[in-house]
Amino acid sequence: MTTKTYFTPGPAQLYPTAQAHLQQALELQIPSISHRSRQFQAIYQQCFEALKALLHIPADFAVLFTGSATEIWERIILNCSERGSFHLVNGAFSEKFYEVAAQLKHNPIKQEAALGEGFDPAEVIEVLRLCDTAEIVGLTHNETSAGVSMPEAHLHQIAAACPEKLTFVDMVSSAPYPRLDYGLIDSAYFSVQKGFGLPAGLGVWIVGPRCLAKAQQIAQSGKPMGALTLMDLWKNFEKFQTPATPNVLAIYLLGKVAEDMLRQGIDHIRQDIEQKAKALYDYLGSSSIMQPFVRNEAVRSQTVVVADLDIAQSKIMERLQRKGFVVGTGYKEYKEKHLRIANFPATTWADIENLIKEFKKVE
Amino acid sequence: MTTKTYFTPGPAQLYPTAQAHLQQALELQIPSISHRSRQFQAIYQQCFEALKALLHIPADFAVLFTGSATEIWERIILNCSERGSFHLVNGAFSEKFYEVAAQLKHNPIKQEAALGEGFDPAEVIEVLRLCDTAEIVGLTHNETSAGVSMPEAHLHQIAAACPEKLTFVDMVSSAPYPRLDYGLIDSAYFSVQKGFGLPAGLGVWIVGPRCLAKAQQIAQSGKPMGALTLMDLWKNFEKFQTPATPNVLAIYLLGKVAEDMLRQGIDHIRQDIEQKAKALYDYLGSSSIMQPFVRNEAVRSQTVVVADLDIAQSKIMERLQRKGFVVGTGYKEYKEKHLRIANFPATTWADIENLIKEFKKVE
DSSP: OOOEEEEOSSOOOOOOHHHHHHHOOOOOOOOGTTSSSSSHHHHHHHHHHHHHHHHHHOOOOOOESSSSSHHHHHHHHHHOOOOOEEEEEHHHHHHHHHHHHHHHHEEEEEEEEOOOOOOOOHHHHHHHHHHOOOOOOEEEEETTTTTTTHHOOOOOOHHHHHHHHHHEEOOOOTTTTTOOOOOOEEEEEEEETSTTTSSSSEEEEEEEEHHHHHHHHHHTTTOOOOOSSSHHHHHHTTTOOOOOOOOOHHHHHHHHHHHHHHHOHHHHHHHHHHHHHHHHHHHHHOOOEEEESSOOGGGOOEEEEEEEEESSSHHHHHHHHHHHHEEEEGGGGGTTTEEEOOOOOSSSSHHHHHHHHHHHOOO | OOOOEESSSSOOOOOOOOHHHHHHHHTTTGGGTTTSHHHHHHHHHHHHHHHHHHHHTTTTTTTESSSSHHHHHHHHHHHOOOOEEOOOOHHHHHHHHHHHHHHHHHEEEEEOOTOOOOOOOOHHHHHHHHHHHOEEEEEEETTTTTEOOOOOHHHHHHHHOOOOSSSEETTTTTSSSOOOOOOTTEEEEETSTTOOOOSSSOEEEEEEEOHHHHHHHHHHHHOOOOSSHHEEEEEEHTTOOOSSSSOOHHHHHHHHHHHHHHHHOOHHHHHHHHHHHHHHHHHHHSSSSSEEEEOOGBBOSSSSSEEESOOHHHHHHHHHHHHHHHEEEOGGGGGGEEEEOOOOOTSSSHHHHHHHHHHHHHO
């Protein structure tokens, strides 16, 4: 059996050190330790400190753990929005956050862009000014279904224009790449099976004191806020614990991988991602069999590159399969029309070069 | 570093084959596969079939996956109870289900017993007859905090007496031990870090068609039912998928361990648990330093044995520590007064004999 190389946008290729950390975790019997033990508290704290340094999280923010990003969407709506929410929707995942709010009957409003397109922040700000009921703003740094990214400057510009609202950034398929200013952004979240290259089963919720204050205010109204409130999660975080048994192994692995990334340097990781993305987009720009799906260069994702195919997908897939390369197919209606190529930290320069080489052989 | 033996009631000792399956999963690159792939569907199906055979689940039931048992409590209340719920509470974990319902403002009613005590099913049935608003009944097969179990016959007797209500059984810290009659019980659930001896991070929800029908009925009223409804989960289950990215690795491991348990035979596993429990309770009955916390033999847990200490806990802990034996401390106010000893399938006869030998040395 040959080892495959995964270019899929999540679950994705494991981070190069992940397997060794997993072996170490088994030797240390991490899966058997109590989540009420000092040993677990030390694991949580190490993970928190490493993420804080890696992602430039302020000292008064919490890092909370859930089962998935879907659970985070639910917790955000139930804990931080009372009268309504506002969502920028330009693909399946930003739409899902909107749908969660709709499902919870929390009066969400959405501004939409076509798949493959981004938003003009000035226009967004104009619309937002009319949305009195929206107490929270849901922005997506990287829309995984379309390969569209919102530049950090735009995220910050929008957040700065509505300081009375809470701004949440979905960086599920881009963390640790974006450098967010948590003086403007109130909260961001991701899951570990994407950029951190770990097995799925852990959502990570970075959350600031303004979100906690809002949740405390909503609690006073006596409204149902779900089984685990932000207050519960935060109170436990303060002693590096969790209200329910968490995915201890995943927290351990995340802490270790975040530490490895710190050792590499986040600037180095960012540059590396950008260089690999450039190589991919350069190829797409000159290829005779595929082209970049996202036309506007300014909003092209650095971490999930989407190719629009001019030939049958099967022709490419057959060749990649022989090499053991696994790329993502398109999302929903684009299933057979697109390739989605993850460009996470786990993917090496050589991987990208080899992938492009195979594409060229099909031309 | 010496290898420890965990007698803790969850997270617990890994099942003997867990580590080899984890190695195999890494070789097969299971953490990187797509949760929309046929390979994942086959993993889900294998896990479902193995659990169905092991736990005697009827063909028209679904097995759904969540991040934790806490999430299952939330999903049960939001999806299956409209006017109210009824809970038997005799410890911290049965209380938590009640609290989730209270938190969600779903009008829960509880009947309580003191810690260490069980319930008389005839009395429960009498009370239940008066609870018109309760549409669901929450029963706990094994109350982990106190080491009290409700015999299967009592669970079935209560369920049979209120066929108009839906009966849910918490077997978090006893599965796969109890043999439930799903002709009477509508749903049961557990998490994998207890009896199945796997890393934490997966809740397993066994759920029957009457629960689905109830959820469909509630949906028609337009009431908020959370981010993931039972309909979403069930519809995805029918094609062996999940609405959000699940803990793929944990599902793979659970399927493999369930298969190993089937090979051993569930009757053999049950007998083995009962013999080990008998050895522990026999010792407690004759010991000069501890005694069984649960006085009524009929409701003593077979999977979590709680000892009430007559000497300082530290004296015992010091000796166990030297041997690398880790037992659970008591729950909350009993933290230093109790030992909680998990007697899951992963614990061998030799482990139990050696543990008792150490206890005897302290006498």
